[in-house]
Amino acid sequence: MLELKNVYKSFGGLQAISDLSLSIKQGEIVSLIGPNGAGKTTVFNLITGVYRPDSGEVDFEGKSLKGLKPSAIVDRGVARTFQNLRLFTNLTVLENVLIPQHHRLRSNWFNAVLRTPGYLRQEREAHDRALEKLAFFGPRLMSFRLHQSVEVLSYANRRRTEMARAMATGAKLLLLDEPSAGMNPKETREITRIIRRMRDEGGYTILLVEHKMNLVKDISDRVVVLDYGRKLAEGSYHQVVNDPAVIEAYLGKRSDKDSAVARAQAADGMYADIDEPGSQA
Amino acid sequence: MSASKGPAPQGAPAKAATLSPAEAGYKPHYLLNRSRNTLLTLAGLALVAVILFFVDSSGGTKMQQVFALFAIWGIATVSLNLVNGVTGILSLGHHGFMLIGGYVTGLLILPQAARDNLSASARSSLSDFAIGLSVENWMRALGLDFLATPETLWARFLIAVFIGGLMAALFGIVVGFPSLRLRGDYLAIVTFAFGEAIRLLASTPMMASFTNGALGFAGVPSEFGKSVWWTFGLLSIAVFVMARLKYSSYGRALQGIREDEIAAEAMGVHTAYHKVLAFAISAFFAGVAGGLWVSWVGTARLDLFLFFLTFYFLVAISVGGTGSITGALIGTALVVWVRQYGDPLEQSYPLSTWVLALGCVLLAVALIAFLVRRHKRLKPVTGPVVLGPLVLGVLAVGFGLFGTEMTALQQSWQGFGMRAITLAILLIAIMILRPAGVMGRKEFSWAMLFRERLDEPTDEERRQDAWLSNAALAASLAGDDEEEDADENGGAV
Numbered sequence: 001m002l003e004l005k006n007v008y009k010s011f012g013g014l015q016a017i018s019d020l021s022l023s024i025k026q027g028e029i030v031s032l033i034g035p036n037g038a039g040k041t042t043v044f045n046l047i048t049g050v051y052r053p054d055s056g057e058v059d060f061e062g063k064s065l066k067g068l069k070p071s072a073i074v075d076r077g078v079a080r081t082f083q084n085l086r087l088f089t090n091l092t093v094l095e096n097v098l099i100p101q102h103h104r105l106r107s108n109w110f111n112a113v114l115r116t117p118g119y120l121r122q123e124r125e126a127h128d129r130a131l132e133k134l135a136f137f138g139p140r141l142m143s144f145r146l147h148q149s150v151e152v153l154s155y156a157n158r159r160r161t162e163m164a165r166a167m168a169t170g171a172k173l174l175l176l177d178e179p180s181a182g183m184n185p186k187e188t189r190e191i192t193r194i195i196r197r198m199r200d201e202g203g204y205t206i207l208l209v210e211h212k213m214n215l216v217k218d219i220s221d222r223v224v225v226l227d228y229g230r231k232l233a234e235g236s237y238h239q240v241v242n243d244p245a246v247i248e249a250y251l252g253k254r255s256d257k258d259s260a261v262a263r264a265q266a267a268d269g270m271y272a273d274i275d276e277p278g279s280q281a
Numbered sequence: 282m283s284a285s286k287g288p289a290p291q292g293a294p295a296k297a298a299t300l301s302p303a304e305a306g307y308k309p310h311y312l313l314n315r316s317r318n319t320l321l322t323l324a325g326l327a328l329v330a331v332i333l334f335f336v337d338s339s340g341g342t343k344m345q346q347v348f349a350l351f352a353i354w355g356i357a358t359v360s361l362n363l364v365n366g367v368t369g370i371l372s373l374g375h376h377g378f379m380l381i382g383g384y385v386t387g388l389l390i391l392p393q394a395a396r397d398n399l400s401a402s403a404r405s406s407l408s409d410f411a412i413g414l415s416v417e418n419w420m421r422a423l424g425l426d427f428l429a430t431p432e433t434l435w436a437r438f439l440i441a442v443f444i445g446g447l448m449a450a451l452f453g454i455v456v457g458f459p460s461l462r463l464r465g466d467y468l469a470i471v472t473f474a475f476g477e478a479i480r481l482l483a484s485t486p487m488m489a490s491f492t493n494g495a496l497g498f499a500g501v502p503s504e505f506g507k508s509v510w511w512t513f514g515l516l517s518i519a520v521f522v523m524a525r526l527k528y529s530s531y532g533r534a535l536q537g538i539r540e541d542e543i544a545a546e547a548m549g550v551h552t553a554y555h556k557v558l559a560f561a562i563s564a565f566f567a568g569v570a571g572g573l574w575v576s577w578v579g580t581a582r583l584d585l586f587l588f589f590l591t592f593y594f595l596v597a598i599s600v601g602g603t604g605s606i607t608g609a610l611i612g613t614a615l616v617v618w619v620r621q622y623g624d625p626l627e628q629s630y631p632l633s634t635w636v637l638a639l640g641c642v643l644l645a646v647a648l649i650a651f652l653v654r655r656h657k658r659l660k661p662v663t664g665p666v667v668l669g670p671l672v673l674g675v676l677a678v679g680f681g682l683f684g685t686e687m688t689a690l691q692q693s694w695q696g697f698g699m700r701a702i703t704l705a706i707l708l709i710a711i712m713i714l715r716p717a718g719v720m721g722r723k724e725f726s727w728a729m730l731f732r733e734r735l736d737e738p739t740d741e742e743r744r745q746d747a748w749l750s751n752a753a754l755a756a757s758l759a760g761d762d763e764e765e766d767a768d769e770n771g772g773a774v
Contacts, residue, residue, distance in 0.1 A: 048547060074549035086547070088540035090722060091533070092736070099537040102530045103549030109558060112529035113522055123530065140749050143742045147735035169549050 001026045001205055002047070002078070002173055007056030009046055009229075016042045017229040020056070024173070029199055029206045031216045033240075034226035035249060040209040041083060043226070044175050047207075048080050049073045060173065075103055079171035081162045083178050083209070087150045093161050094146045097130040100169040133164040136194055136202070155182045159191070167202065174198070176208040180215055192218050213241075225249070318727045333509050343621075345509055346577070351617045352512035353573040356519045358594045358609045360566035365595070366604035367527055368559040369539025370460055371469040373591055374476030375567050380483060380586035381452055382445035382568025384492055387501045387581035389416045389441035390434070395500030399493070407498070408490035416440050438505050438576075442515075446568035452479070453564025457557035464542075476591065484583055497582035506576030515573065519566050523606050524724070526562070535559055539604070593620075596704065600711050602718030607725040612718070615707065623700035633690040637681025643674030646710075653714065 002024040009017040017039050024030050032040050045051045047058055049070040058065045065073050079100070088096050105112075105126075107119040134141045137160040150158060159179065166174050179195065180188040192215050198204045210216050216223060216237060223240040225232040227249040233240045240246055336348050357379060364372045388411065396412050399405045416437040420428040428436050459471045483492045505511045526532050534555055537545040546552045575581045597616045601608025647670040654662050684690045711719065723729065738746060 050543075050547075069551075069553075070546045071549050071551045074547065079549075080547060082544065082547075086541050086544035088537050088544065090540055091536055095533050095536070098530065099533050099545065099550065100548040102534040102537075103551065105530050107530075109526065109529070109531045109562075112531050113525040115525065115529075119529075126530070138749065139745065143745070144736055144738040149736075165548060 001028075001061060002207070003057070003059040004043075004047070005057040005059070007046060007058065008054045009042060009051060010054060015229055017046065017053075020226075020229070020231055022224060022231070024205060024207055026205055027199060027203070028221045029195065029208070029219050031220040031223045031237075032207060032209045032226060033211070033213075033216060033223060034232070038226040039229040040226055041177060042229070044080055044177055044209065047073075047175060048078060071103065074100075074169050074171065077170070077172040078175065079166040079169040079173075080175040081159075081166050081177055081179065083181065085158050085162055087158055087162055087165070089151050090149055092147050092149050093134070093141055093153070094127075094130060096150055096161055097133060097164050097168045098126055100165050101126040101129060104170055130164075130168055133167040134161075136167070136198060137164065156184075156187045159183065163194075163198075167198065167204065171204070173205045173207065176206060176210075178209055178211065180210065180212050188212060188215060191215070195219055314728070314733070321727050329513075333513055337509050346507060347617060347621045348509045349507050349512040349573075349577060350621065351614055352509070352516040353506065353570050353577055354593065354597070354617055355516050355610050355613045356512075356566055356573070357570035357590075358597045358613045359516075359519050359523050359606055360563045360570065361591070361594045362598050362604065362606060362609040363523055363526070363535075363563045363566075364559050366598055366602075366609070367532065367539065368535045368556060370556065370559070371465070371472075372456075372560070372563075373469055373473035373588070373595075374456060374479075375563075375594060376586045376588060376590040377456075377476035377479035378449040378453060378564040378567035379571030379574060379590065380479055380583075382442070382449040382571030383575035383586065384483065384571075384581050385445035385448045385568070386438075386441045386572030387498065387575040388414055388491070389444060390438050390502060390576075391415065391498060392500060392502065393417070395498065398500070399498060404496065405493055405498075406486070406489040406496075407493045411491045434502060435505070435511075438502070442569050442572040445572040446565040449568025449571065450561045450565040453560040453562075453567075454557055456564070457560035460556045460560065461553045473588070476588065480583060480586055492581075492583075495583060497580055499580045501575055501579050501581060503576050503579040506573045506578070512573055512577075515569060519569070520606060520610070522562075522566075527606065527724075531555070531558070536604075596708060598718075600708060600718055602720035602722060604722045605718065605720040605724055607723075608718050608720035611720065616704065619700055619704045619707070623703065626699035626703060627696050629693045629695035631685075631691055631693045633681050633685050633687075635681075635694060635696070636677050636684070636690065640674045640677030640679075640681055643670040643677060647671040647674055649714075 002022070004020055004022040007017055007020045008015070020039075020043065022043075032043060034040055042051065046053050047065065049065065049068050049072070052067060060073075060076055060078055063076070065076065065078070068076070088099060091099075105119075105122055107116065107122060111119045131142060131146075134146070141157060141160060141164070145153065145157070150161060153161065159182065163174075163176065163179060166176070176195070180191050183191060195206060195208070196219055199206055220237055222234065223237050224234045225240055225243070225246050232249055233243040233246050235243075333348070336344055340348070357375060361372065361375045364370050393415075396415070399407050400409065400412050417429045420426070420437065427433060456472060456475050460468055463471060482488050484495055486494070527536075534545065534550045537548065537550055538552055538555060542552055571586070574585065578585055593616050594613075597612030598609050599612070600615055601610065601612030647667050650664075650666045650670065651662065654664060654667065680687075680690065715721070728734075
């Protein structure tokens with residue numbers, strides 16, 4: 001579905017991404033992990049058209065995305081969330097989930113002002129679709145919160161709104177940048193299930209950046225590890241975390257004696273900042 | 282953890298997770314209490330019409346002029362609000378768009394007598410081509426003679442205003458393009474430069490064949506700009522378009538650009554197109570306002586379109602609330618009122634009168650501060666903000682009333698510039714008390730008047746929400762059969 005071929009990107013003297021190839025098949029959940037500054041978000045920016053790759057190809061469904069504006073890439077069916085929430089803060093939850101549907105509107109502004117039947121029908125459809133997407137997160141955003149401005153929402157609810165907003169664009173491929181950042185363990189486990197449901201029930205293909213390894217372990221079909229803009233490893237979660245190169249990138253080089261310990265730690269889940277209430281019981 | 286576990290409370294909805302939009306009972310805001318709101322709107326419009334009728338029939342000339350000016354500037358403010366408030370682009374070139382609309386309208390409806398005078402005058406630099414530009418001539422050429430009679434001047438005026446608006450919109454598109462690359466202050470400077478450039482260009486010999494340079498041209502029919510019906514009619518069209526636009530999908534997209542341009546682009550909003558669109562629509566109505574403004578004055582002159590004009594509109598928007606159409610109109614009313622009825626402020630009075638006036642203002646400040654503090658439940662209600670102005674106000678009123686014998690207070694003093702000072706003080710007060718403006722981002726609506734709020738939970742919704750945020754109970758919400766859930770639920774029962 002998405003195909004990155006030998007993508008390079010540098011910022012001045014800094015080679016942010018070098019020779020990155022990546023392919024995502026329809027219906028997959030792929031996690032992109034790596035230490036801070038590895039270039040994960042840069043990959044997102046390259047796919048969504050915020051940056052233009054220096055060389056290499058970015059293809060989506062067989063057509064190149066290179067040189068398209070971000071809004072045109074959304075038209076093609078790729079949408080994203082942001083690491084540090086970029087919601088429309090002073091607008092309501094409903095408006096936040098309606099704006100991404102604007103690009104599908106087939107009425108010009110004058111018909112919208114006149115509220116022609118065709119425009120009103122599309123508006124109704126947009127409302128229904130907005131609620132359909134918000135329903136993924138249970139009824140919590142659907143009753144009175146629908147009309148609250150995002151400003152007053154809790155952080156977890158803002159994350160949920162942002163994911164609903166990305167879904168509402170009508171994209172087939174969702175790029176989720178740290179979907180569980182700022183969520184407590186309970187909410188993280190809920191978001192894990194929701195991401196899986198987004199794939200199973202919503203039919204979305206998902207590429208996500210995440211630091212919480214428990215989440216990555218639970219939902220990834222495939223994990224791609226980046227370090228210094230290079231692909232370090234790719235494969236199932238267990239393959240990847242046992243890869244010596246990955247362990248080295250995360251924990252530094254060890255002597256042979258220590259590497260067994262490191263591997264054990266890695267298998268337990270590096271960066272496991274989640275307390276599993278279930279495991280305590 | 283285990284203490285909080287237990288069966289769901291009685292009030293908890295059983296099928297919360299599978300709530301569909303229809304079950305959630307959702308209705309778009311404009312469908313709630315629709316018939317009541319329509320009736321109230323009609324009643325409100327009728328009330329406005331009655332007021333206008335009385336202003337038109339029995340109000341003095343001055344009052345009619347003030348009402349007309351309010352409507353003209355209202356059109357300009359509401360259109361500036363589309364770019365500045367709704368789309369969030371600080372544009373300072375509105376007077377340029379008004380100038381284009383004003384000159385085009387003025388030239389197109391100039392009566393034949395005024396044209397003859399101009400072509401006979403040695404000082405006129407209007408070209409014969411420009412003097413020939415007349416809707417009247419065009420109507421004759423098209424064979425529509427009934428549209429060239431003095432009785433149908435109104436139709437020609439409408440056509441001229443429309444063409445003026447379109448010309449301004451064309452320039453709006455041109456100004457819109459820098460907005461694709463620039464942001465914030467830089468863009469503000471470009472729009473300001475553009476507005477000034479239009480005015481200066483109009484005074485150059487190159488354009489003087491159309492604008493008659495610094496002299497301008499007099500004799501523009503003023504029965505439209507000074508008529509409350511015409512001005513309020515066009516104002517209502519402007520407000521209608523702006524309100525419908527704001528509450529449409531396009532308006533939401535524009536507000537998205539205001540809130541976060543990068544996010545809007547990432548959510549599929551074609552920001553370049555929408556910014557230029559906002560500029561074009563805004564400039565169109567600015568052009569219409571310009572046409573009415575020239576008609577109100579009766580002359581097309583360059584000094585009608587100074588930057589001050591844009592400044593007044595900006596003040597009106599800031600006072601009323603950035604992004605709010607209602608606020609823009611409230612702000613315009615305030616600005617026009619101070620400007621037009623501010624004459625007594627600039628007269629010469631004995632000092633005791635000034636002191637008395639100052640005392641009254643201070644007492645009003647104390648009263649407002651008292652009411653605000655009581656509303657916010659601040660303790661003590663009579664803080665220094667209340668007591669200070671109160672004491673000073675009582676002293677000043679005392680001096681003003683009983684100090685008339687004092688020679689120092691008998692001198693008279695003329696309040697030059699008091700109008701501007703009053704406006705400035707009002708602005709400062711509003712910025713301190715309500716930084717977001719009188720209306721904030723809100724619009725007037727009947728739901729607001731009846732305090733119908735959709736964002737406040739009903740008791741039922743509150744119960745459901747409490748149930749949802751209960752960690753133990755909400756675990757079953759996702760409704761899938763993971764082991765952890767099974768364990769937890771097993772442990773709880």
